[in-house]
Amino acid sequence: AQSVAQPEDQVNVAEGNPLTVKCTYSVSGNPYLFWYVQYPNRGLQFLLKYITGDNLVKGSYGFEAEFNKSQTSFHLKKPSALVSDSALYFCAVDTGRRALTFGSGTRLQVQP
């Protein structure tokens, strides 16, 4: 069975500093990996995906993520955090069945 782990319930970072939100996965087969963000009272917004190819993928709002097959990780990163990045971030995996399995979410708090 596939699973996703987000080991941090919350990440705190100062505005302007780099941020990392961690995600590890467990699947049989090649994973399709995604990051979504949820703002209060809003749905899940797609940020970026890894399907194949370059291990570093870039997405919306300056976010990027690095796929590391040996560590089974897909950490979300941003070089310079903004206060407006404060939200709930979800990592998800799909092994081609098109049913996403989500992590438990990480709350990102960016302090001014």
Next chain:
Amino acid sequence: EPEVTQTPSHQVTQMGQEVILRCVPISNHLYFYWYRQILGQKVEFLVSFYNNEISEKSEIFDDQFSVERPDGSNFTLKIRSTKLEDSAMYFCASRREGSYEQYFGPGTRLTVT
């Protein structure tokens, strides 16, 4: 930019009642999904739908649940006899042919009393 919409935003119902949650997927999308998120827990897959039939469902999606695409735009989730534990946020999502990412609606908060 096109969005997935869901109605109502909040539904309160009594245990044992039937509810229908409605979704309008993005117009050129062909794959449709329902997920739910019980408060404080993970987002969980319920069902996927393509070409007017269920393509996959989770163990959560038992006989009390059903999905339908009654016309060319709506996609509905029906819960026949609601239980207290059905209280959750229900998200609809859609995906276009040839792409991998799903686009989610804002959710319907279902409260069963």
